[in-house]
Amino acid sequence: MPASVDIFIPCFVDQLYPATAANMVKVLARVGVAANYNPDQTCCGQPAYNAGYQDQSRAVAEKFLRDFAPPAATTEPRYIVSPSASCVGMVRNSFTGLFADTAQQSACRAVQGRIYELTEFLVEVLGIAAIPGARLAGTYTYHDSCSALRECGIRAAPRQLLEGVAGLTRVEMAETTTCCGFGGTFAVKFEAISVAMAQQKVEYALDTGADFIVSTDVSCLMHLESYIKREKLPLKCLHVADVLASGW
Incomplete structure (x- = not known):
C-alpha cells in the first residue's frame, strides 16, 4: 500500500464543494494513506477543451503535467487521486490527442498511468x-455519471464501498446510466434540454423513495441539486466521499 498519494482537487470541488475535498483526504487517511497537495495546481483544461479551445486547453494541460510530475527520486508509483471521474477521464483520454506527437507525450503517458478516481483507487489499487x-442512516440511489461510466469504466467500485456504509440502503433508480443533463457548456448553450434531463433524472430518483442521490461527480450533483432546490423536493445530493466520511 502506498504511504502517500498526490491529490488533484478540480475547479468545481475547490470553488464550490471544498468539504468534499476535505472528506476525500479524511477517507484516505482512514485507510492509512497520506495526501500530498501541490498548492500550485489549477485545472486539467477540460472546460476549454469541451468548448473547442484546444490550444488554450493544451496550455492548461501542460501546467497539469508539470504540477504532477513525480519527484526525480521516486522509485515507486506516485498515484494521483481525484474526487472527480470527469477530470480523471479528461486526463486519461483527451490528453492523448492534446499531446500526440509533442515533446510532452512521454510525460502525458506517465501521468495517465498514475491517475485514479477516488473509489477506483480504493477498490482496485x-x-x-x-x-x-462509515455510517449514514437512510436510503440512497446512485447516479452513474457519463464520465465515470463511459470514460473511466467505473460502476462497481463506488457501489461496493457504499454497501459497506452502516445504516445505508441502496435502491437503484430507472435509467441510472442516463445523462443528468449537465455536460458543462451544454447546460449553458442548451438550457431547456439540460433542465428537462435533470427533471427526468430527479423524478426517477424520487420514484425510489430515496433520501439521497450519490455520485462520483460534483458537477452532476450540482446540476441535480439546483433543480431539486428550485422545486423544493425532498432529496439531498451527496458525493461518495461525503458519504464514506460520515459517522466518524
Missing part, C-alpha cells in the same frame, strides 16, 4: 471493500 466506521 488498495483492494479495500469498505471504509471502517
Whole structure:
C-alpha cells in the first residue's frame, strides 16, 4: 500500500464543494494513506477543451503535467487521486490527442498511468471493500455519471464501498446510466434540454423513495441539486466521499 498519494482537487470541488475535498483526504487517511497537495495546481483544461479551445486547453494541460510530475527520486508509483471521474477521464483520454506527437507525450503517458478516481483507487489499487466506521442512516440511489461510466469504466467500485456504509440502503433508480443533463457548456448553450434531463433524472430518483442521490461527480450533483432546490423536493445530493466520511 502506498504511504502517500498526490491529490488533484478540480475547479468545481475547490470553488464550490471544498468539504468534499476535505472528506476525500479524511477517507484516505482512514485507510492509512497520506495526501500530498501541490498548492500550485489549477485545472486539467477540460472546460476549454469541451468548448473547442484546444490550444488554450493544451496550455492548461501542460501546467497539469508539470504540477504532477513525480519527484526525480521516486522509485515507486506516485498515484494521483481525484474526487472527480470527469477530470480523471479528461486526463486519461483527451490528453492523448492534446499531446500526440509533442515533446510532452512521454510525460502525458506517465501521468495517465498514475491517475485514479477516488473509489477506483480504493477498490482496485488498495483492494479495500469498505471504509471502517462509515455510517449514514437512510436510503440512497446512485447516479452513474457519463464520465465515470463511459470514460473511466467505473460502476462497481463506488457501489461496493457504499454497501459497506452502516445504516445505508441502496435502491437503484430507472435509467441510472442516463445523462443528468449537465455536460458543462451544454447546460449553458442548451438550457431547456439540460433542465428537462435533470427533471427526468430527479423524478426517477424520487420514484425510489430515496433520501439521497450519490455520485462520483460534483458537477452532476450540482446540476441535480439546483433543480431539486428550485422545486423544493425532498432529496439531498451527496458525493461518495461525503458519504464514506460520515459517522466518524
